[in-house]
Amino acid sequence: MAMVCLSDFEAYAKKYLPKIAWDYFAAGADDCTTRDENILAYKRIRFRPRMLRDVSVMDIRTKILGSEISFPVGIAPTGFHQLAWPDGEKSTARAARAMNTCYIASTYSTCTLEEMAAAAPGGLRWFQLYIHRNRAASRRLVCRAEASGFQGLVLTADLPYTGKRRDDVRNGFRLPPHMKVKNLEGAFEVCKMSPLDPSVTWNDIYWLRSLTRLPIIIKGILTREDAELAVKHGVQGIIVSNHGGRQLDEGPATIDALVEVVEAVRGRVEVYVDGGIRKGSDVLKALALGAKCVFIGRPALWGLAYKGEEGLQDVLRILQDEFRLSMALAGCASVSEIGQHLVQSSKL
C-alpha cells in the first residue's frame, strides 16, 4: 500500500494498533464533536490563490522563538508513544531532529526526558508540563528539562481534570504493565487520584517563571480574554489548542479560535495552533490566519505506528511537500509572503 497522504497512515494505524491503543489515541471527549470539528473547520476555509508569481525558488523555513525549523510544522505533546512503537519517544525525538523541526515532549512520556535528549542530541525540543499538586515534582521536572537542553516549557492549561472519553472508560484504558510514565517515577503513583492540581491559576505562571529561564508557552487558550491574560502574565508563546477535542467537547475548532486569539495578541507573542492538521494546505491556512507554526498530534502517532522514526519522518516529509506545493500554487515563494489575503472564511 502506497503511503500518499496522512489518511493512509491513519488507516494503517487503525488496522495494526491494538484496539485499546488506537481508541486511546483517537479518543475525543463526549460526542467527539470538537475532535471532528477541528478537521471540518479547515474545510470551510477557502483560498484566494494568486497566479503568475515567481515560485521557482521556494523557502519554507521559519523560526519559532528564535530557532529555525525546516518548515512550520512541529510535533505536539502526546502521551505514551510506546503504545505506538517500541522505542517510544526516543524515535519521535530522532525523527524530529532528522527533519529539523521542534518536538514538544509530553510529561506523560514512556521515556524520560533525559533518554530523549540522549537519543537525539542537538534537536530542538520543548517540554510540556502540568502543574502538580506536588509542586516539588513539577519543579524537579522543570529543572531536569532545562538541564537536558530542552529550550521551552509548554504549560498545558486545559486539563484541571481529564475529559470524559467514553471509549477509554469502556475499555478500562490503562498502560500495559511493562510501560511506565517514566518522567514521574518515584514522584507519585499515576493511576490513583489525579496528581494534577485543579487549583492552578494565572498567578502560577509567575511561580513557574521563578523556576527557570526557559521561555514559557501556554497551551490550551481558546478565547481573546485568555489570550490577553496570557500576554499580561508574560508568556512567550500561546498554543491555541483544545487538546485534540479530548477535554471540553463542543468548544470551538482551533482554527476558528486562532483568528480570535491572533487578533487579541496583536503580535506581542508568537501564536501557534494544533488540532485538525491533515494536509499541507491546512498548514498554509493556519499561517494565513496568523499562526507562526502548527503542531501535529495524532498524525505523528500514526507515523510512529507505521514505522517508528522512519514512519514519522514519512509523515513529516509528506506534510512538507504538500505545504511547499500549496504555497507555490497559492502564489507564495516564502513563508513571509503568507498572509490573511490568501483566505476567505465565514469567520473573517
Add this chain to the structure above:
Amino acid sequence: MAMVCLSDFEAYAKKYLPKIAWDYFAAGADDCTTRDENILAYKRIRFRPRMLRDVSVMDIRTKILGSEISFPVGIAPTGFHQLAWPDGEKSTARAARAMNTCYIASTYSTCTLEEMAAAAPGGLRWFQLYIHRNRAASRRLVCRAEASGFQGLVLTADLPYTGKRRDDVRNGFRLPPHMKVKNLEGAFEVCKMSPLDPSVTWNDIYWLRSLTRLPIIIKGILTREDAELAVKHGVQGIIVSNHGGRQLDEGPATIDALVEVVEAVRGRVEVYVDGGIRKGSDVLKALALGAKCVFIGRPALWGLAYKGEEGLQDVLRILQDEFRLSMALAGCASVSEIGQHLVQSSKL
C-alpha cells in the same frame, strides 16, 4: 455493557422495552422534526471555555423557587412510568429524593400522588396538571397535591388537544388493562373524549391562583409574547418546553426559544427548560443561556427502564458528573459563575 453515557440507557430501553411502550415514549409529532431539533440545537452552540481558574472546589448546587437541589437537573413530567418499570412513579420519586433533586409528577401517572408522597417522604416534588373540562376534577387534584406536600404546580399550556404521533396511531396505543391513570380514577373515563379543556386562557391562571398558595409554574412557553403574558398573570416560573416535540411539530427547539424567553422575562421569574438534554454540557449551555434549571424527560424513562429507581439514579449521577466536569473545564467553580459569556451561538 457499561453504562457510560445517556445514549447507553437509550439503547438499553429501545432493546428491552415492549415496542409499543418504546414507541410511545420516543414519539414526536408528525415528522418528529422538533423532537430531533431539540437535540441538534444544542450541538450548534459552542463554548468559550476559560482557563487557569481555580476549580479545585466545585459547587454545583442551585435553588429553584427557594429550594436547594444538588445540581440543576430535575425530572420533567412524563406519563405512565409503569410502562417502564413495575413500581412506576414511586421509583421515580425515590430516585429524585435520593439524588436530592426535584421531580415534577405528571397528572398522567400510574400511581397516585399520595402514593408518590408516601414512597419518598420529604422529597422535593411539583405536580403537573392540565385544566379539565370538569373544573371540579382539576380543583380536587390541586388540593390533593397541596395536601400531599407537593411544593409547586406546573400548568401545562401546550396541550389543548393531543399532538399527532403517527406511531401511536399505527400501534393503537393505549395503556395495558392492568395500568390505570390513578390520579383521575373516578373523575372521568380517560379513554373517551379528551377530558382536557381547549377553551383555557390566561385568565384561568387567576382561577388556579385562587385555589392554592403553591407557586404556579407554566410549562410550554416558546415566545417572548407568551413569556410576557405569563409574568403579567403572576406565575412564579416558566418552563420553556415543546412537550418533547410531541405537540406542534416544527416549532422552535427549546434551547433556541430559551434565549428569547429569558430576554423577555428579564429576571422577574425563574425560567427553566426541558427537551434535548443528553449530556452534562447541555445543562451547562442551558444555564449559560439563562435557565435556572433543566428538566429531563425521556432520559429519566430510560433510567427507569434499565433498573427502576437505581437506574434513574445512574442517569442522574452521570449527568451530575458530566455537568460538574464540563463546568470545571469551562472554568466555572460554582453555578453562580455560569453566564452568557461561556457560549457563542448563531442565535446570540
Add this chain to the structure above:
Amino acid sequence: MAMVCLSDFEAYAKKYLPKIAWDYFAAGADDCTTRDENILAYKRIRFRPRMLRDVSVMDIRTKILGSEISFPVGIAPTGFHQLAWPDGEKSTARAARAMNTCYIASTYSTCTLEEMAAAAPGGLRWFQLYIHRNRAASRRLVCRAEASGFQGLVLTADLPYTGKRRDDVRNGFRLPPHMKVKNLEGAFEVCKMSPLDPSVTWNDIYWLRSLTRLPIIIKGILTREDAELAVKHGVQGIIVSNHGGRQLDEGPATIDALVEVVEAVRGRVEVYVDGGIRKGSDVLKALALGAKCVFIGRPALWGLAYKGEEGLQDVLRILQDEFRLSMALAGCASVSEIGQHLVQSSKL
C-alpha cells in the same frame, strides 16, 4: 396498512401504480432539485406557537374568490387522472365536491370538462388552460368551461415548452392507447408538435379577458416583477407555482417565492400556492405567509391511486384534521387569526 399521513399514500402509489405512471406523476425537471426543494423549504420554517388561547371552537373555513370552501386546501391541476384510477377526473370531481373544496381541472384531463360537471354537479371547479397556437381551440375550451359551470379560469404561464423530465424520456412516456386527452379531441393531434403557443405574452390576458366573464387566475408566478405585471393586467388571482418542479429546475421553492409575491401584491388580488404541501402544518405555514389557499397536486393523485374518489377524500380529510390541529396548537381558532407572526423564517 394504516393510512395515517400523506406519505402512506405516496408509498402505496409507488408500490401499486405501473412504473411508467408513477414516474410520470413523480417526475421533476433535470435533477429534481426544485421538486424536492418545494418540500424542504417548508421544513426550514419554524412556528412561533402561542398558548392559552381559547381553541375550543375551531373554524377552518375560508373563501376563495367569494366561494366558501371547507378548509384552505384545493386540488391543483394535474393531467391524466385515469393513469391513477379508472374513473379519472370524474372521481376527482366527486371527491372535491364531497369535501366541499375547489378542484382545478386540467386541460390534459382524460375526461371532458362536461363529464366532470355531470359527475359532481354543484361542485366548485375552476378550469386550467394553456393558450394554444390554435386560438380557436382555446376559445372553445373557455366557452365550454363557462357553459359547464366552471367558476374560474386558471391560465398556466410556465409552460411555453415542456420541461425535461429525464425519466419520462427514458420511459418513452405516452398515454396508453385507451386513454385520450378528451378535452382536445378533434382540436388537434396531441402527440405531434406541441400545440402550446410559446409566443404568448401578457397581452394575451386581455384577449382571454375578452372571451369570458369568469375570473382569471394566473398560475406559475415566482417573482415580484411578474406578480406586479399580473395585477396590472387585471387577473383576479395568482397561484405561486413552479409546476411541481417539472419545468425550470433550480428555480425557487414555492413557499419561498410566496413571500416575495405576497409582498408585491399588497392584497390587491388573492394569492395561492402549490407545491410541497405534505402536512396540515404546511398549509398553516403557507397561510401564515400570506396565501389565501393552497392546492395539492401529487398527494391528490396518490389518493386516487389508493381508492379513487374515496382515497382522495381520505387524503383531504387527513390534511383537514392535521390543519385544524396545527392551528389549535399554534393558538388560532379561525383562519382569520393566522398571520405572519406565527412563523419565523430565514427568508423573513
Add this chain to the structure above:
Amino acid sequence: MAMVCLSDFEAYAKKYLPKIAWDYFAAGADDCTTRDENILAYKRIRFRPRMLRDVSVMDIRTKILGSEISFPVGIAPTGFHQLAWPDGEKSTARAARAMNTCYIASTYSTCTLEEMAAAAPGGLRWFQLYIHRNRAASRRLVCRAEASGFQGLVLTADLPYTGKRRDDVRNGFRLPPHMKVKNLEGAFEVCKMSPLDPSVTWNDIYWLRSLTRLPIIIKGILTREDAELAVKHGVQGIIVSNHGGRQLDEGPATIDALVEVVEAVRGRVEVYVDGGIRKGSDVLKALALGAKCVFIGRPALWGLAYKGEEGLQDVLRILQDEFRLSMALAGCASVSEIGQHLVQSSKL
C-alpha cells in the same frame, strides 16, 4: 441505455474506460473538495424565472472574441484524448467544428496541432500553452499554432507545479507507450523534471505578446486582484478556472469566483468560466453571472469515450437543447436578454 443527460455519459465512461484513464480524467487535487465544489456551487444558485415572454423564436448564438459560435459552450483544454478514443484530439476537433463551437486544444495533446487543423479545417480553435523553461520550445508552439490557423492563445496560469492527485500517484499514472505528447516531441523529454517554468510572472505576457498577433486569453484567474492585473497586462480574455479542481484544493468554486472577477473586469475584456458545468441550466447561470461563454472539460472526454466525435457531438447537442430550453423557461429568447436579474445567490 438512453443517453439523456451528461451523467449518462459519465456513467458510461466510468464503466468502460480503463481505470487508470478514468482516474486520471476524474482526478482532483488532495481531497477533491474544489473539484466537487465546482458542481455543488451551481446547485446553490436559484433562478428567478420570468413568465409570458415571447420565446417562440430562440436565438442561442453568441460571439467570443468576434467569432460566432452556435451556443455559448466551448471545449476546455484537457490532455491525452487518445486515452478516451483512438483518434484523440482529431475527433474532438471534428466534433467542435460540426457543432460550430470553439475548441481549446491542449499542449498535452496526443495529436499535433497540425493534425487537428487538418482534421477539421475551418473550425474555430484556440491553442492552450504553458510557458516552458525552454522558451524556444514555447515560441515554436506559438508560431505553429498561428501558422495552423488557431485563432487564440490560452495561457494557463495555475500550474507552476502539478497539483497532487492522489489516485494518479497511487496508480503511477503515465501515458501508455504507444501514445505521445506529440506537440512537444523533440523539444524535451516529458516524463522527467517538469518542463514548465515556475518562475513565470505577469511580465511574461509581454514576451508572449511580442511573439504573436493572436489574442491572448489567460486561464486560471480566481481573484479580483489577478483579474485587474490580467486586464492591465493587456490580455483579451480571462478564463475563470481552477483547473477542474486539479491544482490547489480548497480554492473557490469557479462560479463563485466568476462573480468577483466579472465585477473587477467591468467589461474591459471577455470573461469565460470552466469547471462544474453539467446541465444546460448551469450555462444559463454562468451567463447570468457575467460569463460570455463556458467551457466543458470532463464531459467532453466522456463524450469521446462514448463514441468519439459522434459521442462528443451528442454531449454538445444535449447541452445545447437544455440550454435553449432553460433560457425559454426563464423567459429569455436570446442570449442578450440574459442578465444578473435571472439569478439569486447567496454570493450576490
